[in-house]
Amino acid sequence: DVKVTQSSRYLVKRTGEKVFLECVQDMDHENMFWYRQDPGLGLRLIYFSYDVKMKEKGDIPEGYSVSREKKERFSLILESASTNQTSMYLCAVRQGIRIGQPQHFGDGTRLSIL
């Protein structure tokens, strides 16, 4: 299975800062995803990418952007961090788009915005 590595386990930033969350896979899979996870709300999709420089909005893209310059790396950017973006952020990778293929997750980044 693919190994998904998120650069930081815990991160503390201040309101208004530009924040970068990095995700790297050790294979060559096309599809990568960013989710946030909040108590009582489950996992919500922020953005996904199906190839280099290709991206699509998920369910809650407001306040976020993404970058995929290389196939193995997918970055989530908080343009101007706000306290309501305090959350657990999870990156996932899936090979191809055929039905039945699961996503594989990183260990998550717990982000606190003060």
Next chain:
Amino acid sequence: AQSVTQLDSHVSVSEGTPVLLRCNYSSSYSPSLFWYVQHPNKGLQLLLKYTSAATLVKGINGFEAEFKKSETSFHLTKPSAHMSDAAEYFCVVSADQTGANNLFFGTGTRLTVIP
């Protein structure tokens, strides 16, 4: 349309007793279904998947799930709970068409194992 309902937000069992985590799904076509486990402050780990082969699916750590089309259910079971099974479990359904974004997550069931 696809959706998943996990019927219990919290399940508590004694160590050594059976585990049952319930999941019902809704899907227009034959679904692909998954169970994931999440330990505290960790990502989601795939436990098992159903993709229209055998209806009884065996996963890691002694877990298994049975796909029942007539009941639209995909309940997760384990014969004997271990302390290390304490975690949050997510039932997930895959959309019936191809596409990059095709997973729908349940809201999770927190499993507590009592020594």
